[in-house]
Structure formats: C-alpha cells, structure tokens
Amino acid sequence: MSAPILSVRGLTRKFGGLTAVNNVDFELPAGELHAIIGPNGAGKTTFFNVVSGFLRPSAGRVEFNGEDITGWATHRISRRGMARTLQIKSVFNGLTVYDNVWIAAHARNRFLHPLRAARNYRDSANVAGEALQAVGLAERARELAGNLAYGDVALLEIAIAIAMRPRLLLLDEPVAGMSPEETERTVSKIKELSGRVNILLIEHDVEAVFKIADRITVMNQGAILCQGTAASVAADPRVQEAYLGVPVEAAGSADA
C-alpha cells in the first residue's frame, strides 16, 4: 500500500459544551473501501463535515493526499479531488440530470468561459456521459433532477461525485431511506466503484456495510471505539454494547 489518501490527527470539533468529535486519529490507506459505523450522535457526520470543509475543526489537522487541507473552503478541497454525498440527498433539482453531472465534470476547470457554449466542451461531456452510464441514469439525462425518485436522486448524487473524477469519495449514508431493491442496486454500484476510487462511507445499515467494506471503524461518543474487518468488529463486545445493543453473530445476519 502507498501513502494514506486521508490522514487525520487529533481532530476535535466542539459545539458549545458538546464535543462531537473528540481527538480522533484516523488513516485511510489508498485502495480501501472503508466504512464508519456508530450509533446516532457518535460524531460520524461531524467527522465528515470537518474533513470535507463544511466545518472548521476546533483542533487537529486533516491531510489529504499528503497535503494539509485543514480549514480549507469546501470548493478548494473538492477541486483537489475529494467528492462527497450528503445524508440528505442534495442535487441541483432545477437542472437536468445531464447538467447536474456536466457541471460537476466541468468544475475542475478554474476558468469558466463566459461566452463559449457549454455543449462545445467534449471532454466534460464525455465524463458526464460516462458518469451517468456508471450509475445507470443515462436514459434519464434530459429529465429534471427534481422529478427523479428518491433512489435515483441518490444514484445521481453518486454520479455527480464520479464526474468529478475524485481521488476520494465520501458517502454519507448512501442507502438510507432506500427500498431493499434500491439498496441492493446502490450497494453493488459502490462495490463496483471501489475498484476505481478510494471510498469512505458512513452507514447505518450494518448489513450493507458488512457485505462490502474492506475494513470498518466504529465510532461512539465522538471517538473511535475500534477498527478492523467486519468479522473482528462484529465480534468485539464493546461494539455490541455501545452500538448494537444486541449481539451480532456474523456479517449479514441482522435483519436491520
């Protein structure tokens, strides 16, 4: 394995008297599909928010691909190659599905030409087309994103992330609120993608996570509880106590 794609040292984020993320050290080796799980309020999303530039850390530093990005603005971090989906699915509702991914593909150009027609940029168009193909939304390119069903919006959000050609993809609860079929489809897409891009995801659906993640980190009360493979995490009594409340025998056995 090469140098870590993401390296977090002593990361802390406080909201008033509440410490949402408490002195977290975390390293993501390149080429890994890694999942962070934990009960509600464990600080998973806050951790993502600090890493991706939504929030400034109260203390600690974030290195992405060997570069210190602590406290950078979101768009700067994004341009360096970090893409992110949100817990509450967030796309450009009033734009077509195609324009959603096109602008994501094109945004890496610092200069946005004010007079040349957007459709003349073949490179961005190709990337956008491939991204839609990758998630299976190519046929719906002309539709307004706001008219898509929930599961398709989640896929579009992933397509937007792919179109950015990221080095690291942060997925915040990618299958939350999905039907079983949608979950299955999305999970297999994520697995497929993990061959091409580093993925770090947060998920509540333990079954889905255990199926696909190479390694798992369990967070509780703002700190990392333990790290390891699905089997070792599931066997850890601290995890069972803190997170699950009930024992988990093996990967995929819980009817979550």
Place this chain on the structure above:
Amino acid sequence: MKILGAAVGVFLLLAPWLLPKLVPPFWVSILAEIMIWGLLASSANLLLGYTGLLSFGQSLYFGFGAYGVAFGITRLGLGIVPSLVFAAATATLAAAVAGFFAVRLTWHYFAIITVVFSLIFYLVAVGWKSFTGGDDGLSFALPPLGRLGDTELTLLDPTFQYYFIFAVVAACYLMQWMVLRSPLGVAFTAVRENATRAGLVGLNPYLIRLASFVFAGFLAGVSGALFALFSRYASAQYMFWTVSGEAVIWTIVGGTGTLFGPAIGAALLILVREELSVYWEHYLIAVGVIVILVVTFVPKGIVGSLQAKWGPRR
C-alpha cells in the same frame, strides 16, 4: 414559441415603419423606452432568475449608467458612443465594488444590502446637487453622432434613435444568451439551485455570484445610459430603490428565469401605466392586482408559462 419570438423580433425591427400607420408616431419612442426598461428588468432577472439573488438595487447601476453618459458628455466632452462605453464601464465597476460586499450574503440579507447600497447613493446623488442636479437632474445637449454619406446621424431623429437603442439592447441580449449557455451560465443556475452542492463539486459560489452581479450591473448600466441618451438627462430619482422594485415586478410578471420574459413584463406593465394613468390616477392599484393575479395563478410568469406549454426545456 420560436415562431412567437420571431414574430416579436420582426415587429420590433419594422416598428418605426409599421407603428405610425396604426397609432400616433410617438409610440415609436414609447417602444424604444420599453426596450430600455426591459433591459433593466433583464438585469434583475439575471440575478433572480438565473443566479438566485433577489436584488432591489439594480437602479443604482442604472443611475451610474445615466450619470456616466451625462458626465461623459458634459464634463469630458465625449461623443455618444464613447460616453455610452464610459457609462457602462462606470456602472460595471460600481457593481464590482458593491458586489464584493453584497454577494457574501444571500436571500433577504442580500436583498436588504442591495437596497441599502442604492439608498446611500440615492441620498448622495440627491444631496450633491452641484454635480448631479439632484432630483431635477442634469440635462445635456446631444453631441453629433456622425454622418452616413450625406445624412447626419442624430438621436433627435426618432427612427434613428429607435434603431440605435434597438441595436444596443439586442447586443446586450445576444451577450446574455451567450453567457447563459456557457459554462459560467450553467454555474449560475447550479449556484441558484444548490449553493452547497455547487461548493461540493468544486465551484466557488462567491465568485460565481460576483460574476453574475457584475454582469447584471453592466446590463443595468447600459440601460441607464440609453435612458439618459433617450431623455437627454440623468436624474437621481431613477436611482431610488422603487425603480429596482419595478424591475423585479416586471421580471416576475414576464417570467423569472426566461431570457425575454422580463422585457415582456416591462412592456405589459408600462402599457398599463401609459394607458390607464391618463384616466385614473390610482392606476397602481391595477398594477398591484395584475401582479397578485400573476403570482397566484401563473407563478412562472407569462413567458415561463408559455414555454412550459409549448417550448422545449432548453
């Protein structure tokens, strides 16, 4: 939709010849004035309809454009076209300075700060009578424009003036059309739809809003400059924020986020004003009723609804 647009275009092109056959000749000038106000409306629409910023301050840049022409002609001794360029540049620069502060904010905060800016400059313009003429305005004589063979080109000729305004306004619309289909234009709409997501794909929402604000300032500046040339004077009263408010209302009635909707809205409401104000001094009540009806029953505005019915999406 395309046929309708082409028909309006042909009508505008032939109006100086066509209108006097049907109505009194001063309607050519009214139409020219409508085009000018339509351009101001399109400035408000660029912000509201495409970038998602509600500005009640576009009259400020209109005022900069108008005074730019007056200043260029009376103090700098510029000709008509150079003073027009000078005025547009002044307004654009003013928008860049104001935008630097204003586009840090969005929604109602943004709307309020645009009003505040325009109030400040309005009060300055009213107070600084020696320079601006205050409410009375600053009149000037039109310099010659040039010759074409044996004919003297002058804005005093209503037909020539009409075509002059038509050409400048058309050029502004062409520019808007090009910008809106460019990567920058797509970025405008992306920021309008979801600024958070725009940041997450690597767009800088602040810079994109600023670009839109500066371009809108340019459009308002050109319309103000044309208005000064048209009426041969510049006045502080056109910098008052209610003028900006009218531009927003025209935009909403005509169709927010459509290229020509704001001009159609301006045309409709100016015609109502011209026709009704003769008979009824409280004609603004009628304008209010029209706005309420449109917002309630045709929220996309006139052109927006026609497009939804007949036109392709883009």
